[in-house]
Amino acid sequence: MFIARITAIGLITxxxxxxxxxxxxxxxxxxxxxxxxxxxxxxxxxxxxxxLDTTGQVQLICRGRNRPVTIQLxxxxxxSFTPRQMSNGSDRLNYNLYLDANRSLIWxxxxxxxxxxxxxxxxxxxxxxxxxxGRIPAQQWVTPGLYTDSLRLTIIF
Numbered sequence: 001m002f003i004a005r006i007t008a009i010g011l012i013t014x015x016x017x018x019x020x021x022x023x024x025x026x027x028x029x030x031x032x033x034x035x036x037x038x039x040x041x042x043x044x045x046x047x048x049x050x051x052l053d054t055t056g057q058v059q060l061i062c063r064g065r066n067r068p069v070t071i072q073l074x075x076x077x078x079x080s081f082t083p084r085q086m087s088n089g090s091d092r093l094n095y096n097l098y099l100d101a102n103r104s105l106i107w108x109x110x111x112x113x114x115x116x117x118x119x120x121x122x123x124x125x126x127x128x129x130x131x132x133x134g135r136i137p138a139q140q141w142v143t144p145g146l147y148t149d150s151l152r153l154t155i156i157f
Contacts, residue, residue: 029064031155034127039134044093049138053103056132060155061125067157068119071130072109073097074152081108083137086147093140093147098133107132109154 039056062069078085083094099105099115108114122128 031060031062031069031122031157033153033155034059034061036153039132041134041136044136046139046141051138052136054134056134058130058132058153060122060128060130062122062128062157063125066121066124068121069155069157070119071117072154072156073107074109074154076149076151078149081106081112081114084149084151086149088143088145088147091143091145091147093136093142095134095136095149097151098135101131101133103133103135 035057037057037059039054041052041054044052058071060071075081076084077087078092082096084096085092085094087093096103097107099107099117106114107117110116117130
């Protein structure tokens with residue numbers, strides 16, 4: 001099991017979901033994250049009647065193997081998948097991350113009604129790019145400011 005840390009950082013007027021690099025492999029065999037591309041929500045308008053959607057990407061590569069892998073996302077600092085929450089002091093801004101473009105399958109660890117990415121068999125030494133679908137629900141009345149959350153991205157193989 002290998003883990004990458006993702007940090008969500010943003011201003012209420014420009015929420016960003018920034019990823020960090022992680023690499024883990026043993027003797028040239030195994031899987032590693034190459035990049036986590038941030039989700040940029042842009043400007044969040046609490047008066048808008050529609051949710052604010054965006055996407056990001058996770059890139060990984062597996063070498064010397066032909067077995068299934070599963071990718072999980074943690075709950076983050078809210079200790080819940082529904083909803084995940086970014087925080088600014090005591091203020092909270094609900095959001096979530098999904099496996100599908102319809103934003104109906106919450107990406108988690110397979111508990112609490114969430115689903116994992118996979119299992120799937122990545123090609124040997126092939127770049128695999130997975131999309132992260134993000135959504136901030138409409139009409140949340142929060143104080144403008146910097147909202148953050150931290151999640152763990154895990155490859156299980």
